[in-house]
Amino acid sequence: MYKSRIFLIEPCNGPRRTSDQSQRSSPASEFGTVRPVLFRATLRNSASGIWLSSAMASLEVSRSPRRSRRELEVRSPRQNKYSVLLPTYNERENLPLIVWLLVKSFSESGINYEIIIIDDGSPDGTRDVAEQLEKIYGSDRILLRPREKKLGLGTAYIHGMKHATGNYIIIMDADLSHHPKFIPEFIRKQKEGNFDIVSGTRYKGNGGVYGWDLKRKIISRGANFLTQILLRPGASDLTGSFRLYRKEVLEKLIEKCVSKGYVFQMEMIVRARQLNYTIGEVPISFVDRVYGESKLGGNEIVSFLKGLLTLFATT
Numbered sequence: 001m002y003k004s005r006i007f008l009i010e011p012c013n014g015p016r017r018t019s020d021q022s023q024r025s026s027p028a029s030e031f032g033t034v035r036p037v038l039f040r041a042t043l044r045n046s047a048s049g050i051w052l053s054s055a056m057a058s059l060e061v062s063r064s065p066r067r068s069r070r071e072l073e074v075r076s077p078r079q080n081k082y083s084v085l086l087p088t089y090n091e092r093e094n095l096p097l098i099v100w101l102l103v104k105s106f107s108e109s110g111i112n113y114e115i116i117i118i119d120d121g122s123p124d125g126t127r128d129v130a131e132q133l134e135k136i137y138g139s140d141r142i143l144l145r146p147r148e149k150k151l152g153l154g155t156a157y158i159h160g161m162k163h164a165t166g167n168y169i170i171i172m173d174a175d176l177s178h179h180p181k182f183i184p185e186f187i188r189k190q191k192e193g194n195f196d197i198v199s200g201t202r203y204k205g206n207g208g209v210y211g212w213d214l215k216r217k218i219i220s221r222g223a224n225f226l227t228q229i230l231l232r233p234g235a236s237d238l239t240g241s242f243r244l245y246r247k248e249v250l251e252k253l254i255e256k257c258v259s260k261g262y263v264f265q266m267e268m269i270v271r272a273r274q275l276n277y278t279i280g281e282v283p284i285s286f287v288d289r290v291y292g293e294s295k296l297g298g299n300e301i302v303s304f305l306k307g308l309l310t311l312f313a314t315t
Helices: 020-026 095-109 126-136 153-163 180-193 214-231 247-256 263-274 299-312
Strands: 001-009 030-036 037-047 050-055 063-066 081-088 112-119 142-144 169-170 197-201 209-210 243-246 279-282 285-289
Touching: 001 169, 020 153, 030 197, 081 095, 081 153, 095 126, 095 180, 112 126, 112 153, 126 142, 153 169, 153 197, 153 247, 169 180, 169 247, 180 197, 180 279, 197 263, 214 299, 243 247, 247 299, 263 279, 263 299
Parallel strands: 081 112, 081 169, 112 142, 197 279, 209 285
Antiparallel strands: 001 037, 030 063, 037 050, 169 243, 197 243
16 A cells, blocks of 8 residues: 655654763764655555655755764775666656665765766656756765666666776665665675675575565566576576675676676676676565566566576576
């Protein structure tokens, strides 16, 4: 069931500090948090909890004197920077909230970041929304790098990486299927095992899929089962697109990959295995898009099967 409401979101900072307590706070304990934000949103109830979606949102980052020990652990001895690549096509309604959630997650965790939006000539006004977000959050955090038309996912990543200043790259969907709350877990996992790649998995631990009908779940499970049997990739979720890469690793993998569409993500993991890159996994909850329509159709399924057989024959 869907309900549209106007919400005022405020951070919960716990008990109020006295002026003396505030003065004793060290500069090292400060991190960015979120001031109250007013926007129209849609609440959606699912097995993974309540999801929020918005047609437009605004956020202002401020300073706060509180940060937990767990959030401090996300930082490395030298400050890493994480560049999020967001390829978009007709994501006008989803883009404001996914950006808001990303900024909130990074700010609360004290993570250095930038978000690069690669819009492929969306006719629905996605580019206009991205331009407004760039003004709201600043061009040092939000970088709009559009293209004139749809040119493929792989080339979108190449285009985005040309403008990325981070030493780590995060790829994810812009349609709210991937929640940014998992990103700090990706970063912790990478540091614990010094992995080249950390991949979100729907098929391991407490990971799962929510919002899909039975047909879509069967297709997804079947595709993943086939890939495991034919390719033996050493990863539980080949078709997922929520991952963290070392920048130089992603550049090398894209250089090696020849597939397009949904097969591209699968080939990335297969090539990573061939090149002996290490892969860690973090269970995630995948939630079906709130706004817009899925881009998975009959043509994509046929292309996937052809690509799978090609990879089986050539790897």
